[in-house]
Amino acid sequence: MTGPTVVANAERLTKAQLHAKIMRGVSRGIDNAGGKGRFADAVDLSTQALDKQLQGSMPSIEVLDRVMDIEPTVLDDWLRAKGKRLVDEDAVCDADDCGLLIARVLVMLNESEHPNGPGGRTIVPQEYLAGEKLMRDLHGASARWLQRCTELRQPLSAVA
Structure with a gap:
C-alpha cells in the first residue's frame, strides 16, 4: 500500500537491537537515580546482576516492572521503533478540546x-x-x- 496510513510502521528488531533500546531506558534510570548502585538498590538487583544486563542479558519482565517504577520511560525507545508509545491510563491530553x-x-x-x-x-x-x-x-x-x-x-x- 502506498500513501498515508494509520497503521504504525513497526520495525523488526534483532535481539541485539531490542537489548540496546531497552538499555537506553535503563541508562536513563541509572542517570536519574544518581548512579548504578542507587539504581540497582531501587530495582532490587545486585550491581553484578545489573552489569550482566547492561552487557547483554535481557532483563526479565519482573525486573522491567520494577524499573518502570523508577524510570517510566524505560520502554520508550523500544516502543518508538514499533510506532507505539506508552501513556498513563488516566492521561488527559491538555489539548483535547x-x-x-x-x-x-x-x-x-x-x-x-x-x-x-x-x-x-x-x-x-x-x-x-x-x-x-x-x-x-x-x-x-x-x-x-x-x-x-x-x-x-x-x-x-x-x-x-
Missing part, C-alpha cells in the same frame, strides 16, 4: 470573510464582536499550550 476550538474559529473566520457576508470579504465590527468570545477562548487555550511547553523545557533541577 483545542482541535474543536480551532475548527470553530476557522468556520467563524471563513463566514466572516465570505463574499456574501455583511462586509463582503472585509470583516465588519459586528463580526469582530460576534467572534470575540471564541477568539478569547482560543487565546486562552494557546496560552495554556505555550505555558505547558515552557514547563516541559525547564530542567528537572529547576522544577524540584
